[in-house]
Amino acid sequence: MDFHAALGLGLPLGVGIAAIGSGIGLGMIGNGAMQAIGRQPEATAKIQTAMIIIGAFAEALTIYAFVTVFLLSGKI
Amino acid sequence: MxxxxxxxxxxxxxxxxxxxxxxxxxxxxxxxxxxxxxxxxxxxxxxxxxxxxxxxxxxxxxxxxxxxxxxxxxxxxxxxxxxxxxxxxxxxxxxxxxxxxxxxxxxxxxxxxxxxxxxSALWRRLTASRWQSALVLLVLVGGIWFGVDHFRTAPRAIAQGTESTQPEKPAGAHESAAAPEAKKPEGPKEFSNLIGIIAEGAIHKAEETHTEVPAWAKFLEHFEVIIYSLFVALLISVVSISVANNWTMIPGPLQALLETWVEHAYNFFTGILGPKYGPQLVPFLGTLFVYIYVMNIFGLIPFMHSPTSNLNVTVAMALTVFVYVQFMAFKELGFLGWLDHMAGSPRDLVGWALVPLMMPVHLIGEIAKPISLSCRLFGNIFGEDMLLVGFATLGVSALSALHLPFGLPLHVPFMFLAGIITAPVQALVFTMLSTIYFLLMLPHDDHGHGEHAEEAHHHAH
Structure with a gap:
């Protein structure tokens, strides 16, 4: 396979795969947070803050893949 | 004396x-x-x-x-x-x-x-008015700038004049013209911004006329993000100072906003860091949040550019946080306490046996913190900007068959996404993680609780 073709095929696929993982992670975080809020509504503010931070961690992995794509997209 | x-x-x-x-x-x-x-x-x-x-x-x-x-x-x-x-x-x-x-x-x-x-009396007269001293400082900095520039370029100009490199010059100019063309495809296109337009215009003109690119254009091209980030800092400072100077009992809209923010930040960071270190670190962390937030949404203004969508700015901020965290750790724990923390606080035989393993793990963890902080912020803001560019391009190309002077504003919903979700959340995440890094490195209050628990235990007996 040509170098350019490999990049053109691999870069979008890479973001897609990373997004699958991030999506599963974000879903689990949201699931846990919603259950926690449902059980203890008075702790909503604390739970939301923690949820946003952990969500940012999960989301960052896709962003890394995204950045890689942009850094390499000039070489296609 | x-x-x-x-x-x-x-x-x-x-x-x-x-x-x-x-x-x-x-x-x-x-x-x-x-x-x-x-x-x-x-x-x-x-x-x-x-x-x-x-x-x-x-x-x-x-x-x-x-x-x-x-x-x-x-x-x-x-x-x-x-x-x-x-x-x-x-x-x-x-x-x-x-x-x-x-x-x-x-x-x-x-x-x-x-x-x-x-x-001296001269100094007192100069600093009598704030504007006068600012003007003097500006004149001094400008004088030094041009003086240094003049002294640096003067010998080179003389050397060029004596050697008379007339036939070589077009070749050099051609080379410099070819280099940006080769560089251009690297990296995606961004929204054009004011400083970038001015610098590129000057460079383009210099290439067309085969003259040397002026120094200020190169300066603008290289330090574009730094100029924007300094401008943001200036903006925040001017607003804050003007509000703080006109402090009133019945707050105006700006003062009410700032008071609300300061109170929230104080409660938030003190709640995490505890009453001892919280008040000390609130100014740094609160300013960090406001600064990053304004820099993030700065790119949404037409002809402006988000400084945080450049890795240099985010790395600088993450390094500042890293140095401050280590400084506080050294100040509060002392060198031996810091080493003890790095070795995983060994208190028993198993702890001491694990020291050779814990030391590199902690060290790598410390070094990984600024890298992950800076890459996360940069990636999010850069990705958001790229998304906006992509959809704006799509909107323009969708109507290109009609030859209209405008395109579909397809990127507007994503601007709201960037302004309402990504920008504040990323600023919050950066600040929050910095707070947690402080919390992890500073001495904990566990010992106090332990002693109290032991005392209670003794009383029970």
Whole structure:
């Protein structure tokens, strides 16, 4: 396979795969947070803050893949 | 003015000398830096000994046997010092030693001159008005800037004039014209911004006329993000200062906003860091949040650019946080406490056995923190900007068949996404993680709770 073709095929696929993982992670975080809020509504503010931070961690992995794509997209 | 002044001179010259030595070690052979440090230390010890001798000879208990003994010891010490100096002079480069030796005297002179200046009538007149002193500072900086530029470029211009490189010049210009074309495909396109347009216009014009690119255009091209981030900092400072100067009992809209933010930030960070370190770190962390948030949404203004969508800015901020965290850890724990923390606080046999494993893990963890902080912020904001560019391009190309002067505003919903979700959340995440890094490195209150628990245990018995 040509170098350019490999990049053109691999870069979008890479973001897609990373997004699958991030999506599963974000879903689990949201699931846990919603259950926690449902059980203890008075702790909503604390739970939301923690949820946003952990969500940012999960989301960052896709962003890394995204950045890689942009850094390499000039070489296609 | 007196002994305390000399102590301050010693302290500042030690700090300045160590920084200079580090800088020398980074760009020159280590022997130069070692010579500089040795000369500085020698000079400082020499000054301290001299001060001691003068104090003993003029002090209240001069002439007593104890004072005489001390005097003799000091003279012997200076003899040893001179011997060490002669040894160093043969081992290390003499020029570096001399430079280090001169530094304390330089600091002394500068400090004395600045003290004399501070008390003079001229200085009082200059600083009477805030605007006047700002103007003077601006003129000084501008003068130094152009002066240095002139001195740096003057020899080169003379050399070019004497060699008369007339036939080579078009070739060089052609090369410089070809280089950006080769560079251009690298990296995606961004929204054009004001400074970028001005700089690119000047560079393009210089390429067309085969002249050298002017220095200010290169400067603008290189320091675009820094200019924007400084502008954001200036904006925040001006708003905050203007509000703080007109403090009223019944707050106006801006003052109400700032008061709400400051109170929220105080409660938030103090809640995480505890009452001891919280109030101390609130100014830094709260400012960090506001600064990052404004920089994030700055790119949504037409012809402006988010400084945080450049890795340089985010790395600088993450390094600032890293240095501050380590500084606080050193200050609060001490060096041994820091080492103990790095070794995983070994208290029993298993803990000590695990030290060789824990040490590198902790070290790598510390170094990974600024990398992940900066990459996360950069990636999010950069990705958001790229998304906006992509959809704006899509909107323009969707209507390109009709030859209209505008396109579909497909990127507008994503602008709301960026302004409402990504920008504040990323600013919050950066600030929050910095807070947690502080919390992890600072001494915890566990011991207090443990003692209380033990006391309660004893009482129960």
């Amino acid at each position: 007196g002994l305390e002044f000399l102590a301050r001179v010693r302290r500042s010259s030690l700090i300045a000398g160590l920084v200079i030595a580090l800088a020398i070690a980074a760009v020159a052979p280590w022997k130069l830096a070692a010579g500089f440090t040795a000369g500085l230390l020698w000079s400082l010890v020499n000054l301290a000994l001299l001060q001691f001798i003068v104090l003993t000879m003029t002090g209240a208990e001069r002439g007593t046997p104890a004072a005489l003994t001390r005097l003799g010891l000091a003279f012997a010490g200076s003899l040893v010092l001179f011997g060490a100096g002669a040894f160093l002079l043969f081992q290390l480069p003499a020029m570096a030693l001399a430079a280090g030796f001169t530094l304390p005297f330089l600091v002394l002179t500068l400090k004395g001159a600045s003290m004399a200046l501070l008390e």
